[in-house]
Amino acid sequence: MIARFLLLASVASTSFITPGAFAQDAAQPVVDDADQNVRGEVILVTARRRQETAQEVPLAISVVKGDSIEATGNFNIVKLQQLAPTLQVYTTNPRNTSVNIRGLGVPFGLTSDGFEQGVGIYVDDVYNSRVAAATFDFLDVSQVEVLRGPQGTLYGKNTTAGAINITTNQPTFDFEGRAELTVGNLNYKQAKAAVSGPLSDTVAARIAVAATSRRGTLYNVTSQRWINEQDNLGIRGQLLFKPSEDFSITLSGDYSKQDPECCGTTFVRVGTTQRPIARQYDALVAAVNAANPGRNYAVPSRNPYDRLTDLDSNLNAGNKIGGVSAKVKWDIGPGTLTSVTAWRFWDWKPENDRDFTGLSVVSKSQNPSQQDQYSQEFRYNYESKQFDFVVGLFGFKQRIDTQGTEQQGADAARWSLTGANAAIPSTLQGLTASNTQYLKADSAALFGQLSWKVTDALTIQPGARLNYDKKSGYYQRVVTNAQGQAISCTATPAPGTIAGTSAQCGVYQPQVSAPSDSAWNFTYDFNVNYKFARDVLAYATYAKSFKTLGINQNGLPLNVDNTVNYDASTVKPESVNHYEIGLKTQFLDRRATFNLTAFRTDIKNFQATVNGGQFGTVRGYLANAEKVRSQGIEADFKIVASDRFTAYANGAYTDAKYKKFTNAPCPPELSGGTITTNSALWSPAGQAGSSTVPSYSRPQCDISGQGLPGVSKWAFSYGAEVNQPVTLLAKEGQIYLGVDGNYRSHWNSNASPSIYTDVKGYALTNVRAGFRGEGFDIFGWVRNAFDVNYIENLQVAPGNTGLIAGQVGDPQTWGGTIKFSF
Template sequence: MKFRTIVCAGSALAAFALPAAAAVQPVATEPGPTAPTEDAATAPAAAPNPLDIIVTARRRAESVQSVPLAISVVDARTLESTGSFNVAKLTQLQPSLQFYSTNPRNSAANIRGLGAPFGLTNDGIEQGVGVYIDQVYNSRIAAATFDFLDVEQVEVLRGPQGTLYGKNTTAGAINITTRAPSFEYEGRAEATVGNLGFVQAKASVSGPLIADRLAIRLAASTTDRNGTIYNVTSGRRVNEQDNLGFRGSLLWRASEVFKLTLSGDYNRQNPECCAQIYVRTGATQRPLNRQFAGLAAAFGYAPPSTNAFDRRTDLDTPLDAFQEIGGASLRAEWEVGPGTLTSVSAWRFWNWAPSNDRDFTGLPITTRSNNPSKQDQYSQELRYAVSGDLLDYVVGLFAYHQKQRTTGVQEQGIAASRWLLNPTSANANNPAVLNGLTSSNNILFTSTSLAAFGQVSWKVTDRLKLQPGLRVNYDRKSGNYVATVTNGAGVALDCTVIPTTNTVLRDQCATLPPQSYNPRFSDWNVSGDFTASYQFDRDVLAYATYARSFKSGGINLAGLPLDAGNRPILGAQTVRPESVNHYELGLKTQLFDRRATFNLAAFWTEIGDYQATVTNGQLGVLRGYLANADKVRVRGIEADVSARPTDRLTVYASGAFTDHEYVKFVDAPCPPELSGGTAPTAGQTPSLPGTAGGISPSNCDISGQWLPGISKWAFSYGVEYNHPVMLFGLDGQAYAAFDGNYRSKFSSNPSRSAYTDIAGYAVANVRAGFRATERWDVFGWVRNAFDRDYFDILATQSGSTGLIVGQPADPRTYGLTVKRRF
């Protein structure tokens, strides 16, 4: 059996991370130290608070409260106790972090609503949120779907990070640090069982191989859970989890000033996943007999349930989401002169072997739609960091090369002609026209990036610091897209010239067009930022930031739209770089002898040439392509409050208000209610939304509308209370905890539709248990305690049929976790 985790939570909030401008203090069994009474100006070098959370957001170790940056930190204890075992689960603790995934390849991590286009992944563009594990950039967002393995802490950096982290961080970065090898013997083990057949186990050991010189660390984890959706066709539960991970590292202290860390990891997932199921239908502009209800009636078809929360489907194509990811890195740290020289060399691989049902029904419309991929990446970074009395600075060089090959296939079934062809076509009711029509794709992609960067923090006075940063970046991308299409008899299509009388060939070429093109892109850009910060006293820091950043241009590698002659529009091969202007004000404070933290951040981000997913207007084409929206804007306020009024009680609340819109996007794809009709001719006016058999606009002006995936309001909150007890002869604490989160309504379509808004929801989690010092921790948990029904994501079916599909979020889950340190 296969399983999936939903480890519950209440938060052991001391050690809890706050999603706005800082993090809460770690749990302590003794009262924290009293804040120094000296003024910061007279005692700038006072010893750090032992409760300070140390981060490396600026590529050097420092207290999170001293970093003039909107950053939140989640430590290992919080990750484990709240069941936040991957980035998707982490979003419940971080109001400004969003993660959407219809399968591991088609995933997007966004911060403040920005980062990646909403919809199917296009390999030719960058993510806007960089995922870094032990200082190594992971170019595939699929890395964010794997379980955290032996993680020390996760830092979420909000806002452009282009100076130190690169072009792929226009929205922010997720910086993951794993536990380092130890020169003292130690071990950790954790086992969890729960409903839905959930089983999760984690273990790690560390210790010296050569005293004070060579240490090793080994870790492994496994997660299994039954699926949450029952497929009546196969008789199996789908959307399960089946994860396995291994990690090892060696630390060699060659001398007092030089050390090497060699790390390697391998992670594998092999779940029967990922089903999107019937949610509802909406009126489009296709004729009624070509909308979902009419088409289903013509086939005598009905979905197994019209209530998505019955969690039943009848998909007739096998599902698979097999992937493996891993690699090796070598980090060298050498104290040279006044600073530290760091070299990070890395190789990463990613293999993806999916099987999807892209018509989302039990009918043979699209019988295969798979895009298996293999990728290798190589990166090298050199940095020199110095912390001085007047100046702190980091300078560096970065080189990166990626190569990927995708061999996709899409095959149409016997129901495809009626479902996908234009209703005016003479072949619309002839199943032989599209049955067996197959597109075999061979896609190659290479990307090379080179960069030089630097950041300086100038201590103008003991209170005032000025921090300019600059990065010069060069990108070169090239691709090769070849789609060979054969009909049901296995004969290759030639669509270069289509006789007007050959309607069969015309319809076949319009549905799966053979294409061959070789996109190229190269460009230089300069990113920069400037931050001024002022330390009003030891526990109050204010800062202001301006950043000018870029997201690299891209190439379309999912097929191009066609012109009136069924020829690819080669002008759509590339998309322009995004340009980002970002402004931010922040305040970081600690109060009441540092028993309370209150942080604020206000931001305003504008993006020109925003890279958006555009739905292909031709009927039958499943995939969209990329285009540039003129301008989008996101602005908002984030706040954190956390407190430990006594040693027994900790509380926190974090919230984000985010205003967002397409400022100008005049040629956007139209929403479903304005799609599927006939094209307008000169002088014709498009029909009203949902007019069956109406006239559809060729594109829509969605200026002023919402961006997808962003809630205007988002909150997370929690409380924990503990009490000293003795149990089984062990001194420890009994504790109970609650945590929850809320998101207001958001759009789940690139162009907002009445059919794809996801209603707001609140989720509550509880936990109670016993921990004995730092050795034992045993607790029971319930996640989604009130069994709230809500959707993670909604999407539309190809062909403007009006079918809306989605992924119901996990139902209530519960279980027991036992942890042991030795």
């Protein structure tokens, strides 16, 4: 099926090759005579696959220029949310990174390879299939566009929640270069350089490099090292061949390496679950200490903002990302044909402390992965006085291989077992689960969007997409004991294995699954926009979208009787209905811009990441929540009051919740007791059982009406800069003072919202001051200027012992930057 699509794409591209002289991406937006004398700035975007001003685009879009990214220190996607309040980015390590817009995109929590991301990430038109593969430092970036809402009729891969469109600086036929050096506290060092220029009359090249390092922000008393550091290196090279104004080929290659000792957590709190009181965190620690006289284990601090941890397993977040691409643009007839061919790879080498403690419960946990992805997009853009359209073909092929190892340590028996087995460390010590898995994902699509200018003021814009997806996976877990013998957990051991004990099988069970499925989908959108005045545009959009099927690729959960639940191997596609109205305005001679958007998104069969609290079976898996709804209002304001002062303020209210999710795993405070379907016996939240009065837990929980994880109802960002011309050291320039900040209200970080994982809201403020002139900029900066203590993420430790671990946000950091350009 994929081959047929690509063959069709090749035939289509061949049929378009006719003489023409109309450049799509290079074309400048049409500017009427009245626009020539305005004083406000004009921001150009390519959100609709053609260059136009941001205010002309009838959709909600945030544009962050490259100089703003650098000035505010937001050097990757994770930090970008500080400038775009409807963007939510949460990470426990590069692989487990969630990028959502309006609360939607990917299931919040541990990442599975078996689902699609709802927020597409594109770098120079190349789709990055996994969020983890896009966690590189921004390198020589021109601007970032954050498009909100479904974008499947304009972009290669289907995106149900939005897209992040990153554009880098391109090769130039004028020689230019820039260099930047930053130093700061925590041993922070960052260096960037880029140079561009002609190699001949028809060939230009550009190369950029960047390196970042910083001491960690958590001190591990066990290893006596600072952890959660930064150690990043990136390089990007581009070659432009432009024999005429009508034709160009751009070859690009990039490589990024991250090798930090990361990503550790710190103790945050203990919350009582419904487990027997002797099986709760503090009682288990006391039992371990009693079994090991003189040990007296205790966490180094119960205050997470002391930034102390005692993790005893190796930590690593090795990440290698790179690829090559070829972009061909050819003016053909009244439009432009664009071809984007790309290969990308991602090599992930992690080591984690799975039990979140200094005890040897899980002594080893690592799941290295290797990804290859290939994509081909053909796109034809046409523009005329009355009609514009984009039509495209997209093919995508991906393979991910993973080799996982998880091993039980010397304290595992005391931590996980009861009775006589708990007193014998060898019962579990050395028990190892070795996982081998792969995922094959193929996708193809035909998409297009038409803009019909009915009148000078009224435009009707329909779009459609036909999509085919196929996913197949394989997962095998082999469990071996301390002597290296493979065990079975069935009544009759498999050939070459021995019978595992009930204690061993209660932690790790051998498992094999090979889920596979495919689906066709047809989706569409319809936009009507009306220009009430030169600088007043109103629009309304309806989109019928989808997120394709998913498969559970990291192992399957167990049923109550400890058998594998094969019914959970696949999850249904999401069905999305999206509604949006917006108003875009400029006034005060376009010095001021104010945009307002209201939206509602309804999703059936929402793909959620859930966790049943089991210790050694699976860390998280996909399931369908029946109905989810996200609705809200967004406002963006910017003013260029004069050449001396600019300011902006953006705000968003987002109400995202499970409308119906009746069979969700229970949060820790409602789980851990004896499972029963008799609701009359269910114990109150957080009531621990005892030897005389047991607690009873629900088999599942109805969390309908509760908020989606990771979503703040209120989010704001703001900034301002004032400058004054001066002559300093015989250099003419400006001294300037800038401030920017952001606020997020509280949110919950567990898939089934828990009273123990509510993350408090926080506000961060950054300031900078410096002197700049022609070709140079020297400034000092302070980030988190008021040294606010805040939590970036909370995690429920496996085993449902009540332990809550977390990652604290960066403390106050400060430094200085020198930039030169020519």
